[in-house]
Amino acid sequence: MKKTIKTLVALGLCGVMNMAHAENFTIGTGSQSGTYYPYGGLLAKLWSENLPDFNMRVEVTAASVENTIKVVQDKQLVGFAMGDVVIQAQNGEKPFPRKLDVAVLTALYPNVVQFVVPADSDIHTLADLKGKKVSLGAPGSGTRVSARSILAALGVDESSMTVQSLNFSATTEALANGQIDAGVFVGSSGLGAITELALTRDIRILNFTDQDMATISKSLPAYQSVTIQPGVYNGVGEFTAPAVWNVLVVNQRMDDKLAYDMTKVIFENSKALNNALSVAKFTTVENMNQLSQVPLHPGSKKYFQEQLQHNE
The missing domain is CATH 3.40.190.10 (Periplasmic binding protein-like II)
Incomplete structure (x- = not known):
């Protein structure tokens, strides 16, 4: 019995040592x-x-x-x-x-750059963001970098809007409560944060024209145009947006x-x-x-x- 216990202890110590390594x-x-x-x-x-x-x-x-x-x-x-x-x-x-x-x-x-607004919003292009409250993503996030780069490429002055620095969760909550006019989400098509928001609120995702995409691609070669089919998000129709690889x-x-x-x-x-x-x-x-x-x-x-x- 004592030998068995000693063996078990030894094996146990061996396991601990292996974990330590x-x-x-x-x-x-x-x-x-x-x-x-x-x-x-x-x-x-x-x-x-x-x-x-x-x-x-x-x-x-x-x-x-x-x-x-x-x-x-x-x-x-x-x-x-x-x-x-x-x-x-x-x-x-x-x-x-x-x-x-x-x-x-x-x-x-x-990753798709998705500018989300309420379905009944008067915002239809990035130029319409002037004077609006907009979440561009959390500090230190790729979302924020991407949002600012896209705005700059299309000549939209960031200082012309009231910028909020919110992460995905806070952005969806602020959109749902009407505390902001638009929020940027950079992620896969079918992103969870937008999917959840679309189940409880009527939303729309801004569409980028061919000219928009040509301008963006010239300024930001890492981006390419992608078209997201209707129904990826509840109630959201087809839209084209810039995308960059993760x-x-x-x-x-x-x-x-x-x-x-x-x-x-x-x-x-x-x-x-x-x-x-x-x-x-x-x-x-x-x-x-x-x-x-x-x-x-x-x-x-x-x-x-x-x-x-x-x-x-």
């Missing part, structure tokens, strides 16, 4: 009402289950800008970010004070083998990702390098090239 990492996501958070949870689970001595937890953040900075500062191993934000970080453009050593693990799915941003100094292994786990478990999250259908090997302006990390690039050769 496991490395703990963080993935930066965004608001819990956005797409980054559930997607980050799925990836963290897959990596933790499939990589030896690897534990990852999800961190709620202000999203793209914060995640990019924390990755470079080694406060996060990997983070979700919008492509235009990562390009700005690489180039040392505002809101970043200098060039940052960023790389992309893989592109994930396109990516997993990492530090250039990240270990090559770890980057390779993490990338491999993503694509070897693509079926599980697709079953859990509809936007994961865009996360394919073929789409890995959609943000061509920022290089893939050497580890993920190796996996990418292997898969291309395999499929030839």
